[in-house]
């Protein structure tokens with residue numbers, strides 16, 4: 119099939135690349151010419167395991183194309199995906215200006231039957247706005263072109279995006295037309311071989327499914343973080359409690375890892391947007407509010423522990439931070455807990471040396487350049503360089519290479535002997551036996 123994907127961000131690029139891998143001819147459209155030129159040269163705007171190979175191979179084979187012309191790309195494309203950003207506005211609601219601008223462009227370029235697919239995470243009711251926008255443009259053109267709008271939310275995780283796309287748990291299709299359903303089922307047939315993963319439902323139901331899924335996962339994490347806070351005060355090890363409850367199949371082991379808060383481009387944004395939608399519809403979402411506020415507090419938990427160990431004036435103190443990205447396997451810094459922690463440490467007078475295996479370039483955009491210039495924040499060469507002269511090491515992102523530290527090297531580099539384990543990766547007993555003071559989350 120010939121398809122167009124508008125937007126070469128995380129979702130758009132993975133979607134386009136994976137469909138091209140299945141033999142479709144996919145044109146990824148973006149307004150950023152530089153980004154497109156880089157993609158043509160095999161330089162990706164994001165770090166995502168496995169994606170660069172798929173992009174390079176399919177570009178070479180002619181299955182994956184890049185263009186800044188939506189019109190040209192739509193010439194014989196039967197399906198157009200909208201995968202542009204929906205950043206949160208100040209009031210927490212999703213900003214739909216990019217989605218609707220693309221809808222309007224699609225209306226201008228459409229000449230034959232087209233399935234317009236919303237892949238971006240958009241509030242319930244957006245498909246109706248997209249339909250109305252396209253209809254208005256067609257009316258102005260005096261053109262009569264048949265089209266359907268479909269909601270097909272994406273559930274991929276950063277760091278495992280290709281795998282999630284290629285082997286989805288489910289394919290949600292919000293469709294209200296048989297014709298569009300047959301196009302979409304055909305497109306997804308290679309991903310739907312072993313058992314039927316396609317769930318067809320109403321368009322609004324599909325839009326809501328995405329918000330409910332992310333909010334449910336965020337709720338599990340915030341719940342567990344709250345349990346960890348209680349455990350800590352009772353002298354209970356939350357890690358035993360986690361395993362104890364996870365073994366109940368009704369609860370399950372996933373997304374109950376306590377830590378220093380969830381970040382990323384999805385959970386914070388989507389929980390906020392659903393809160394906003396609820397209020398707009400005269401419902402007070404007390405649970406979602408609590409999920410959100412627990413997470414905001416959780417991002418401060420490491421700083422509070424540091425203050426209770428070293429006092430509120432941290433001048434003269436130095437901290438080595440391991441991990442900046444919002445989770446391992448990505449260079450994405452959006453809403454990362456490291457931002458909150460490092461900003462607070464510097465404000466309290468401390469010096470910070472930080473290292474991340476992938477996010478060092480991204481990190482530059484998230485911190486005050488003056489701090490970097492005055493060396494209150496130093497981006498280190500490697501994980502051991504990050505703890506040089508440190509009073510404490512703080513683990514913020516659980517990259518594999520941080521899992522088994524060389525404690526001898528830590529002792530040689532650090533001046534202090536405290537390890538703050540923001541993701542409960544280490545055995546408190548082992549850390550103690552290696553000569554360090556261990557402070558984890560909820561244990």
Ligand code: UDX
Nearest residue numbers: 272273274275276373374375377380381382384444445
């Ligand atoms: C999430 C959803 O998982 C995915 O389905 C959706 O499409 C987009 O949002 P992503 O943001 O890439 O994906 O990362 P995810 O692995 O879900 O982690 C999100 C955050 O939660 C990270 O900051 C992570 O550290 C944190 N987390 C996750 C926990 O604190 N505890 C856990 O048990 C799991």
